[in-house]
Amino acid sequence: MKSGILTAAIGSSRSGKTQYVTSRTKSAKRVLIWDIKGEYVGVNRARNRAGLLSMIKGALGKPCKIAYTPDSIGDFSFFCQCAQTWVKSQYKAGFQSVLIFEETADVTSPAKAPDEYGIILRRYLSYGVDIYAITQRPAESDKTAVGNASILRICRLQLDRDRKSASSDTGLPLVVIDNLGADQDAGKFDYITADTGRRKWRSGQLTFSNGKPVFTDSKNENPL
Secondary structure, eight states, X not given: OOOOOEEEEEXXXXXXXHHHHHHHHTTOSEEEEEOTTOOOOSSEEEOSHHHHHHHHHHHTTSOEEEEEOOSOGGGHHXXXXXXXXXXXXXXXXXXXXXXXXXXXXXXXXXXXXXXXXXXXXXXXXGGTEEEEEEESOGGGSOSHHHHHOXXXXXXXXXXXXXXXXXXXXXXXXXXXXHTOOEETTTTEEEEEEEETTTTXXXXXXXXXXXXXXXXXXXXXXXXX
């Protein structure tokens, strides 16, 4: 089984980052999501610890998309412990899996990723799990996700300090990040995608056709 990929998606609210992650994971059969705001649809939703444990136990060896939407962000460490069990069980059964962490600024800090979460980011890709770490506020989020990410997705950032933080953390030119736009009325959302292994990045734009997202990448690549 191939190793997983860590993707860090960064952007203000309604900038297109969750749309990107949703499109990337649409065909995945085994997905576990920290979904504190209940944004994901077409999933089995657990709202307490007992419900999450029951769903994970019932999903062993079976295709299943589970979102955890607890009342408190204090359940994050518990969720990460469950995620570790989830990933290992899928790996032992011979399946690839996906973990999605929505809004990491709520549950991490710039100093260090919480223990259970940090362990997942640093060690669990070898278990064949694709990980998506998503944040609106890179200046307030842990640097482990960005530092270890193979793919960086940067959308419009509203605050100056978040744009500067994203540039510093990723190596992308600040002027490029400053120029990213998101036009809600026109349905146009700029983004940058960087491949850290290849040390290349390219720009792109998200639009919609008949209500479906269309991602158009530039043909030109730039050095990272």
